[in-house]
Amino acid sequence: MTSETLVEISDLNFAYDDKRAILKGVNMTMKRGQLIAIMGGSGSGKTTLLKLIGGAAKPSSGYIKVSGQIIHALGHNALYAMRRKMGKLFQFGGLFTDLSVFDNVAFQMREHTDLPESMIRDLVLMKLHAVGLRGAHHLMPAELSGGMARRVALARSIALDPMLMLFDEPFTGLDPISLSVIGSLIRRLTDDLGMTSIIVTHDVQETLSIVDYVYLISNGVIAAHGSPDEMKSSEKPFVHQFIHGEVDGPVPFHYPAQAYRQDLGLEDIFV
């Protein structure tokens, strides 16, 4: 494994509108061949960060470099050239519902290469075999279970052997078995294909058992980062609360509100 940097995020700021900043001063460095987790509660800006890495949104300030190129400075064609080297697993899979499993996986090969159909067939079956679904190649997406659909989407996103894979919540909505199947698949494919993978997730246990490095974000800033072991033994209150899933801590259980008594209209009586 080389220790060359593949993704560099520097002082990244982002907002959808003028009202609220989503990401504030984020810095990250990701090395080739690593499997990195970005964890944080819902709404903390994880999906947004993946959008920025994939070039689907532009930062307000700061930059993201992937293999030395600043993503938001790329023109349409250069960005598309970069995306051919990236894969993304969407939160809901995003399988083309009018195409069979086979055609979904073959989609990029047909769009971007001039490979003969016989070779595409071999490649598609190989990718499907890697996720254990070679026998399901003739099915339509509607006939798949949630876990199978996720695996087909995974096979499709690695169709052209990307150097960088982005996973948005690969574990949500899966039963425990499918969940660890997907987890170990991500680890194995990252190693076998020599990819760099970024997983965005809030599933703590599965993630800590497979990744090399963790960034914890909270309210758009990086609250902590380190190896899984460092995270588990961290004394920082927020990290402790998040990793061990405690109800109350630095992240309050209650959404900010006026005094409870006031909401119940009891103020006048008790003053």
Next chain:
Amino acid sequence: MSKHIISAIQGVGHRTLEGIRRLGRATLYFLLVLWKSGTSLKRFGLVVRELYYFGVLSLIIIVVSGLFVGMVLGLQGYETLQKYGSETAVGTMVALSLVRELGPVVAALLFASSAGSAMTVEIGLMKATEQLAAMDMMAVDPVARVVAPRFWAGVISMPLLAAIFSVMGVFGGYLVAVVFIGVDDGSFWSQMQSNVDFRVDILNGFIKSCFFGIAVSAIAVFEGHDSLPTAEGVSVATTRTVVTSSLVILGLDFILTAFMFRGL
């Protein structure tokens, strides 16, 4: 009181601005679709696939409606013309009404509510289920690959469907006037032949339906791609497609008719 008036005026202003902004977005989107139509030309198979889909979807309703509209025209026309002893002109009347007006307009209205709304739903659902975003991340432009072929399929099928509507209508008129009522067969057809002009009537009707095809398809793909990515968003967009297209068809028809037949 004055507060209410002010807020009412503000509301109107707000909605007007919002409407103008939407129109601007739609226009830019339309230009974008045209700009990215190269793929549709190079891989015409993509268009043919959609042509088949939307054509088949609308064909039955177009054929049946055309037949019935023609039959009604035949009945009404005969009733009126017979009073002046010129019932053989019924063929001319049926054909002119259809070719100039009813063919393009009614076919376009039917097309908007069947194929147009289907187009919106399809694109809206592809957006809501992240299929378009996934395609974009795979370095395949969704506007070029998904939207433009559907747009062109709509543009191409509209004049064809309008023509089928008119042909079925003339046949319906023939059934009622000649077969049932007994108007003279030969004069029915010969009057029609000598009074329907290719350039003035048929060509103008064809041009109208081309405009309608562009308008309906552009509205349908815009509404689909602009919809909020939720079930409710898609349903709102579908309603919008049908309502907006219908109004645009009727408005355009008036303007085009004024230019074509009155030479304004």
